[in-house]
Amino acid sequence: MGAMEAFERLNARQREAARFEGGALLILAGAGTGKTNTLAHRVAHLLLRGVPPQKLLLLTFTRRAALEMTRRAQRIAGEALKEVRLPWSGTFHSIANRLIRRHCARVGLDESFSVLDRGDAADLIDVLRHELGFSKAEKRFPRKDTCLAIYSHRVNTQGSLEDTLQAVFPWCAEWRDELSRLFKAYVERKLSIQALDYDDLLLYWHAMMADAALARDIGELFEHVLVDEYQDTNVLQAEILKGLRPGGAGLTVVGDDAQAIYSFRAASVENIRGFEAQFAASVVALEENYRSTQPVLDAANALIGKNLSSKRKSGARPRYVTVADDQAQAEYVVRNVLEARERGVLLRRQAVLFRSSHHSDVLELELVRRNIPYVKYGGLKFLEAAHVKDLLALLRWADNPKNRVAAFRALQLVPGIGPAGAERVFTRFEAEGFSFSRLKSAADLDALMAFLGNPQTPWAGQMQRAREWYEPHLERRYDAAQVRAGDLTQLERIASQFSDRESFLSEMALDPPQATSDLAGAPYLDEDYLVLSTVHSAKGQEWEAVHILNVSDGNFPSEFATGRADLVEEERRLLYVAMTRAKTDLHLLSPLKYYVTQQSRMGDRHVYGAKSRFMTREVLACMEEIAFYDSKEAEAKEATKTPVDVASRLRSMW
DNA sequence: ACTAATGTCCTTTTT
DNA sequence: GGACATTAGT
Numbered sequence: 001m002g003a004m005e006a007f008e009r010l011n012a013r014q015r016e017a018a019r020f021e022g023g024a025l026l027i028l029a030g031a032g033t034g035k036t037n038t039l040a041h042r043v044a045h046l047l048l049r050g051v052p053p054q055k056l057l058l059l060t061f062t063r064r065a066a067l068e069m070t071r072r073a074q075r076i077a078g079e080a081l082k083e084v085r086l087p088w089s090g091t092f093h094s095i096a097n098r099l100i101r102r103h104c105a106r107v108g109l110d111e112s113f114s115v116l117d118r119g120d121a122a123d124l125i126d127v128l129r130h131e132l133g134f135s136k137a138e139k140r141f142p143r144k145d146t147c148l149a150i151y152s153h154r155v156n157t158q159g160s161l162e163d164t165l166q167a168v169f170p171w172c173a174e175w176r177d178e179l180s181r182l183f184k185a186y187v188e189r190k191l192s193i194q195a196l197d198y199d200d201l202l203l204y205w206h207a208m209m210a211d212a213a214l215a216r217d218i219g220e221l222f223e224h225v226l227v228d229e230y231q232d233t234n235v236l237q238a239e240i241l242k243g244l245r246p247g248g249a250g251l252t253v254v255g256d257d258a259q260a261i262y263s264f265r266a267a268s269v270e271n272i273r274g275f276e277a278q279f280a281a282s283v284v285a286l287e288e289n290y291r292s293t294q295p296v297l298d299a300a301n302a303l304i305g306k307n308l309s310s311k312r313k314s315g316a317r318p319r320y321v322t323v324a325d326d327q328a329q330a331e332y333v334v335r336n337v338l339e340a341r342e343r344g345v346l347l348r349r350q351a352v353l354f355r356s357s358h359h360s361d362v363l364e365l366e367l368v369r370r371n372i373p374y375v376k377y378g379g380l381k382f383l384e385a386a387h388v389k390d391l392l393a394l395l396r397w398a399d400n401p402k403n404r405v406a407a408f409r410a411l412q413l414v415p416g417i418g419p420a421g422a423e424r425v426f427t428r429f430e431a432e433g434f435s436f437s438r439l440k441s442a443a444d445l446d447a448l449m450a451f452l453g454n455p456q457t458p459w460a461g462q463m464q465r466a467r468e469w470y471e472p473h474l475e476r477r478y479d480a481a482q483v484r485a486g487d488l489t490q491l492e493r494i495a496s497q498f499s500d501r502e503s504f505l506s507e508m509a510l511d512p513p514q515a516t517s518d519l520a521g522a523p524y525l526d527e528d529y530l531v532l533s534t535v536h537s538a539k540g541q542e543w544e545a546v547h548i549l550n551v552s553d554g555n556f557p558s559e560f561a562t563g564r565a566d567l568v569e570e571e572r573r574l575l576y577v578a579m580t581r582a583k584t585d586l587h588l589l590s591p592l593k594y595y596v597t598q599q600s601r602m603g604d605r606h607v608y609g610a611k612s613r614f615m616t617r618e619v620l621a622c623m624e625e626i627a628f629y630d631s632k633e634a635e636a637k638e639a640t641k642t643p644v645d646v647a648s649r650l651r652s653m654w
Numbered sequence: 655a656c657t658a659a660t661g662t663c664c665t666t667t668t669t
Numbered sequence: 670g671g672a673c674a675t676t677a678g679t
Contacts, residue, residue, distance in 0.1 A: 094669090262669095416656075417656090
C-alpha cells in the first residue's frame with residue numbers, strides 16, 4: 001500500500017491533523033474517533049517529510065501505546081521506510097530517566113542512580129517514619145502509602161502542602177508539621193542513596209528545563225514533540241513541554257477532556273483546556289466515531305452531554321441489568337460471555353470492566369471454577385509480589401551499592417539478620433566504601449554480592465545465579481514455593497531480553513508488565529482469554545462486548561468521591577470511558593445488594609445498593625432494562641412457594 | 655535480637 | 670482481607 005492511499009483513508013479532519021504544518025497543534029479527539037490512527041499518520045507524515053526518527057519525541061501513557069503507534073506508523077509509511085524505530089518514545093517517566101542519565105553529571109547524580117518504584121519509595125518513607133518516632137504516637141500517623149501519596153500530590157501540583165492536605169487528605173491535616181519533617185528527611189535520604197522516585201524523575205527533568213543551557217541542549221534533540229492523552233498530564237509535565245518547545249512550534253498534543261480520569265494523580269484538565277490560548281495553537285476536533293454503534297453512543301452521550309455520532313446506526317440497545325447480588329452478577333456475565341463465544345465472538349474480544357480491582361473477586365472465582373481463561377489488568381501486579389521484590393532487591397543493590405532500601409531487603413533474607421542486623425552490616429559496608437568484596441554479612445551472600453557487584457561480571461547469567469542463591473530462602477519463607485518459583489523463572493526469562501542490568505531494572509520500575517500474560521509471552525498468545533480490567537487500565541482499548549460491574553452508587557461513583565462535585569464529575573467521565581470501550585454489546589450491571597467486608601459491626605453483612613446517580617431517566621431511556629436472577633436465587637424463591645414448578649424453572653434457564 | 659502470633663484499623667484508580 | 674502495631678515466645 002502506498003503512503004498516499006493510506007492518507008486517503010482518513011476523513012478530512014483527520015487528514016488535516018496528520019498533515020498539519022505550522023505552530024502548535026491541539027487535536028481534540030472524542031472517544032473512538034481514530035485518535036491513535038491519526039497520530040500514527042502524523043508520525044508517518046513527519047517521517048516521510050524527512051524528519052529523522054530520532055528527532056521525534058513521542059510521549060504516550062504507556063510503553064504499549066508507544067509500540068502500537070510505531071507499528072502503525074511503519075505500516076502507513078509502507079515501503080518508503082524500511083524499518084521505523086522511534087528511539088524517543090515512551091512515558092514521561094521513562095524518557096525522563098534516559099535524559100537524566102544522559103546528563104547526570106550536570107545535575108549532581110551518579111551514573112548508577114536507582115529508580116524507586118512505588119513500593120520501594122513507600123518502604124523508604126516507612127523507615128523514616130519509624131526513625132522520626134511517628135509510628136508510636138497516641139494517635140495514628142498516616143500509613144506509608146498515604147504519606148507517599150501526599151508527597152506525590154504536592155510535588156505534581158506544585159502547590160503547598162497545606163493545599164494538598166486541605167483538598168485531598170483532610171483527615172491528615174493535623175499531622176502537617178510532622179509530614180513536612182518526614183518529607184524533608186525523605187528528600188535527604190534519597191539524595192544520599194542516589195535514588196529517584198517517580199516524582200523525582202519529573203522534578204529533575206523539570207529542573208533541567210529551567211536551566212537555560214541544559215534546556216537548549218535537550219530542546220535541540222527534537223524537532224517534534226507529540227503527546228498522547230494530554231488531558232491526563234499534570235502541571236509539572238505541562239511546564240516541561242513548555243521548556244522543550246517554548247514557542248509551541250513542533251508541538252502536537254492529543255486528548256479529550258471528557259476522558260480525564262487521573263486527577264488523583266494530580267492531572268490537570270486545565271492543561272488541555274488552556275492549551276489553545278497558551279500556545280496560540282491550531283485546533284482540530286475529531287467527532288466522528290468509528291468504534292461503536294449509535295445505540296451505544298446514545299447512552300454514553302446522554303451520560304455526559306456529548307454528541308458523538310456513528311456511521312453504524314443499527315445495533316442492540318445497551319442493557320441495564322439488575323441482579324440480586326455479586327454471585328448473580330458473576331453468573332450473568334459468565335453466561336453472556338459464553339453465549340457470545342458460541343456466536344463466534346472470541347473471549348479476548350470481550351471485556352469486563354470495574355471501578356476498583358477487587359470488584360472482580362467473585363467473578364474470578366466463578367471463572368476459575370468454570371475453567372474459563374482470563375487475564376486481569378490493573379490491581380495487584382506481578383512485581384509487587386514479595387518474592388519477586390526479593391530477587392530484584394539483590395540486583396538493585398548490586399547495581400547501586402548505596403541503595404539502602406534494596407540492601408536492607410537483601411540482607412534480611414539471611415536467617416538471623418533482621419532490621420538491627422541489617423543496619424549493622426550496612427553501616428560497616430558504608431564505612432568500607434561500598435565495596436562488595438569487603439561485605440561481611442553471611443558467607444554465601446557475600447560471595448553472591450561480590451559476583452554481582454563486580455563490574456566485570458557479564459549480565460547474562462546474573463539473574464540465574466541470584467535465583468539459585470534465593471531458592472532455599474524462598475522455600476523457607478513462603479508456603480506456595482512452587483508457584484512462586486515459577487514466577488521467578490519467568491522473571492529470569494524477561495531479564496534475558498535486556499542487554500544490560502541497568503536497562504532491565506529501570507524498565508521494571510518504570511513500565512512493569514501490566515498483566516501476568518505479558519510475562520508468559522509467546523505460549524499464551526495463541527490462547528483465547530477473557531479480559532478483566534479496571535476502567536483506568538482499559539483506557540485507549542476497545543472490545544466487541546463490554547460488561548461493566550457494580551454500576552451502583554458507592555461504586556459508580558465511588559463512595560470516596562461523593563463528597564465533592566468535581567470528584568463526582570470525574571467518576572462520571574470514568575463511567576463514560578468504560579461505556580465507550582464497547583463496539584456493539586454493552587451491559588451495565590447493578591446488584592441490588594452487595595456484601596461489605598469492612599467496618600460492619602453488626603451481623604448483617606450485606607447492604608442494599610442505591611441506584612447510581614448517573615442512571616438518570618435520560619440515560620435509562622437509551623437502554624433496555626432487564627432483571628436477572630441466577631439459578632440459586634431462583635431456587636430460593638421457589639422454595640418459599642408451593643407448588644414447585646420445575647418445568648418453568650428449567651425453561652427460564654435458557 | 656529475631657520470629658510468630660494476635661489485635662486493631664481501615665480510603666479507589668497508576669506512572 | 671490486608672497492613673501495621675503490639676505482644677509473647679524463642
